[in-house]
Amino acid sequence: MYRYDEFDADFVKQRVAQFGDQVERRIEGDLTEDQFKPLRLMNGLYLQLHAYMLRVAIPYGTFNSLQMRKMAHIARKYDRGYGHFTTRQNLQYNWPVLKDVPEILKELAEVEMHAIQTSGNCIRNTTSDQYAGAAADEIEDPRVYCEIIRQWSSLHPEFTFLPRKFKVAVTGATTDRAAIRVHDIGLAIVKNDEGEVGFEVHVGGGQGRTPMIGKVVREFLPKEHLLSYLEAILRVYNQIGRRDNKYKARIKILVHETGIDEVRRLVEAEWERIKDTALKLPLEEVDRINEYFTPPSFETLDVTSRGFEVKRFEDRDFATWVRANVVGHKQAGYAIANISLKPEGEAPGDITDDQMEVVADLAEKYSFDEIRATHEQNLVLPHVKQEDLYEVFTGLKAAGLATANLGLISDMIVCPGLDYCALANARSIPVAQAISKRFSDIERQHDIGELKLKISGCINACGHHHVGHIGILGVDRKGEEYYQITLGGNANENAAIGKIIGPSFSYDKIVDAVESVVNIYLELRNGAEESFLEAYNRVGMAPFKEKLYA
Template sequence: MYRYDEFDHAFVAGRVEQFRDQVERRLAGELAEDAFKPLRLMNGVYLQLHAYMLRIAIPYGTLSARQMRMLAHIGRKYDRGYGHFTTRQNIQFNWPKLSEIPDALADLATVEMHALQTSGNCIRNVTADHFAGAAADEVADPRPYAEILRQWSSVHPEFSFLPRKFKIAVTGAERDRAAIQVHDIGLHLKKNDAGEIGFAVYVGGGQGRTPMVAKKIRDFLPEEDLLSYTTAIMRVYNLHGRRDNKYKARIKILVHETGAEELSRQVEAEFAELKNTELKLPEADIAAISAYFAPPELPARAEGWANLAGWKKADPAFADWVRQNVQPHKHPDYGMVTISLKPIGGIPGDATSEQMEAVADIAEDYALDEIRVSHEQNLILPHVALADLEAVYRGLVAAELATANAGLITDIIACPGLDYCALANARSIPVAQEISTRFGSPERQAEIGELKIKISGCINACGHHHVGHIGLLGVEKKGAELYQITLGGSGDENTSIGEIIGRGFEPEKVTDAIEVIVDTYLGLRLDPSETFLAAYRRVGPQPFKDALYGDKTAEAA
């Protein structure tokens, strides 16, 4: 993985000391809140309902064991012993004291981590496929390009005060696991007929109060043009993006109002000016960054195949876990392990410091020191020999991290919601917990198959409800919580925005409503191989409306 050079070290250390001084002046009353707020946000410090919240960047979701141990340390020393992994592949701590945050940031800097650009109207943490560098279906590893974008965008003077925040996602496979079509810019790494690497470029996707699927404005952008073309997009956005209305300031609104064709024309015109400037990426630079992400040496471990068969036979729970949480690796003797942070009835994305340390130990012993955070709020060990799966599983069982539910109905995305978040209108976590508990039996989950439920506690959609196969949006109506259900959303290569199915449900009725939807699906699917999403796309919303509301008109809440 990428290692800081001298510049990076000096830059991050400098920012920590700068922020330490700002915090000291704030606490001494020399800086007023109005002046301090933008400064703390630039360092990832929010004020939430109960306390400050520190959001730490995990670039493209990649962590070493040492870094994971540091996160455990931050949780233990500066927080309440746990952290929350987010849909942006970051981690949030819910209870740090402002007075101690500079020390926490100094500790983080020792392992080449920071909290910069996790807030504010700048280019945020660049996200990527969590199976990058390991997936069998990958054309190329997206992380070198994500790292190039990270370096280019860090405190970029021209793009630090955009009309609104800006999110870029990169995938290197046809199967989109990074939800690139709901990002401001989505980059799909591919090869052209000549075998050269480049990108399909998508612009103007996003969720929030105005969900939009991104428009493809380039079929193939040569890799050397990555920064010049991205700069061209940013310039068009920076110039024409709306600054008069926060809710219409994202690039998706500009794309929508301008039209993809005209916007593309403007971008191409700007790009023509930039194409042969210093922004052109030299091959040597791409190679130098790519070297940091060179695939690890994976010795043949063919004995794993026989071992695995025996272990599965001896332990059905292990067999379930392998079936659900281990994906094929590009090396046949290895697998990619999903560590579910969705225990049945638990809090999606939360992990204690002890659990983080257990994952770090396992990664060091069995997974070549690599850990990923997925946007689905799970952890990934991308390179595990099949011969080591049993030992990994035992370690995860001991840490209560071996729930065999990746991609199933209890693998729920949920934002922190009203239990923590100052923006939320309704709770997300208790709803996720109740649904998880209701559907928690392994048999029932297996019968239902792949089904992604995503829950947001407000219209900002941090819980990605718009792209949930079943999405839940919590709203406040007449002082009480109400949950609006959407169906048919998807955040993959066939992205779609879910449709509101009808009037909302009270908290005590929402799990029953989910059960009605699931039972309706089970009753109408052609056979068990037809997933919920496929069935919904075939039959549309009506059977679900009928089941939920009977003859009554389903008015949107």
């Protein structure tokens, strides 16, 4: 896990002091809200519908028990006793008081955390595969390159005020768990025909009002040219990206309007000019940073623990949790334990201060003190011995964190919606809660199988509804909340944008409509092994539309 160096610690300390002065001047009235807005956004502070919201950076979703306990303490002391994990692997506090924010940032700095570049028109937190360093299908640990990107992009003078916010994701595995194809830049670690490891570079993905799948701008980029190539892309975007219309200011619009071939030509020309400058990445620096991500001291264990198998046989709830939430590890005798933050009837992604303490204790005792936040608003203990899984499960169950629904219909990505966000047209959280209750039978969920449902309260698509197997978009119709359904979206290596099935449904009808879609799938699938997405791709939209609107 990366630790701050002297530069990190110094500039975060300076920023905290600067922002404390800015907050004081705002409270005293020496700064207007218009003057204060760009200053607070540079420090991760938003003004939402009812209160301020502070977004805390968790680089590439990796953190430890000390940091989790600090976040629990802040939730308890300065907020309302909970935090909310986001789709950029960050944590949000929804109710901080303005005067307390400098103190919150000071406390975060004590555990090497901050809120810099979690908002504004800059390069945001680089996200990654939540199973990095543990996944069996991994080529290399992508967090090494996420950290290099973090250091390069933090306070980069040329890219502090881009046309719009800019998002980067990196995956190091054959399965894309980081949704790189719906990012401004997506990087996949690959091997070329000679066996060399480098990057496949995607550009121009994104969601929002104009959803697009990123296009490959370079099939293979050698490691040492990572930063120079990223710099070339950002320079082209910064120079010719739209600034006259914020809805057309994302790089996806530039790629769409200019064409990937011309964008590639411009990027390659800029890259040729700078690739052998100081931006060329020394491989010894890669090796140095790689040392921070050295795998833990795993023990030599049997492939399967007898004690684990016995407990799975004796405890049905444990067996169900293992089936849904436990993933194979690259090291024999270990497992990846997922923690669902989607219990029945609760707001997806929320976690209480007491639950944070429990996760911190379990990580420290059973997972080499590592925790991961996922872009699907859950948590992961990445390195757990099989023989310890039952103890982990027991601890999670006592804390209300053992919901066995990972990848199932109740494991939803959901934006804050109209309950919090001033941009939203409709509520998202109550819809998610109602769907969760409707499908509360866990055996029914397992029978339905993998089904990724995602909900956004407005066209900005913070709930990633465009890439949900079932997507729900809240819309305003003459002051009333309605919900549009899309089908067939996908965020993995087979990324696709969902298609609108038909007219929207009112608030009191949307849950019934979702259940109807699921029932139609169960009727037409070719056996229990055919997933929702597989069935949809086989039969298309027509049978769903015909029966749903009959």
